Amino acid sequence: MTVPANQAxxxxxxxxxxxxxxxxxxxxxxxxxxxxxxxxxxxYSSMFGSLAAFIPALFSAVxxxxxxxxxxxxxxxxxxxxxAGKFLLTALICVAVFIWVKxxxxxxxxxxxxxxxxxxxxxxxxxx
Numbered sequence: 001m002t003v004p005a006n007q008a009x010x011x012x013x014x015x016x017x018x019x020x021x022x023x024x025x026x027x028x029x030x031x032x033x034x035x036x037x038x039x040x041x042x043x044y045s046s047m048f049g050s051l052a053a054f055i056p057a058l059f060s061a062v063x064x065x066x067x068x069x070x071x072x073x074x075x076x077x078x079x080x081x082x083x084a085g086k087f088l089l090t091a092l093i094c095v096a097v098f099i100w101v102k103x104x105x106x107x108x109x110x111x112x113x114x115x116x117x118x119x120x121x122x123x124x125x126x127x128x
Contacts, residue, residue, distance in 0.1 A: 017061050020120050024054055027119040031112060045105040048097045049112030056089040057120065 028050030036043040060082040067078035098104065 017065055021058065021061070023122075024050075024057070024116045024120045028054060028112060028116050031115055035108065039105070041103050042105045042108040045101075045108040046112030046115075048101060048104070049109035050116045052090060052093040052097060052109075053113045053116040055093065056086040057116075059089055060086040
């Protein structure tokens with residue numbers, strides 16, 4: 001399928017990727033900022049949860065964006081490897097936080113994680 005030159009910039013993954021990352025980081029900072037007023041433990045717990053979702057997603061996006069192009073088999077291999085790496089990195093960050101961060105508000109940790117994940121989805125849906 002050939003894409004007309006006037007539509008090509010709308011299909012560049014970096015444009016959507018940058019917007020997606022800005023939305024996710026903004027939501028995580030907003031949540032932590034609001035929680036900081038009420039409870040510092042909740043604020044840093046939500047920030048660690050946000051990072052546990054954001055860092056692996058960023059890793060996955062960077063790996064897949066480098067393979068975006070006409071070779072669909074290379075992109076599919078990169079996507080599978082990126083998702084496997086994302087899963088492993090998320091698990092490692094969660095384990096590290098739960099072992100070394102004391103005190104930790106687990107509910108706010110998972111709330112921060114969920115907010116970043118869902119805000120990324122909503123940001124992508126808003127673009128479509």
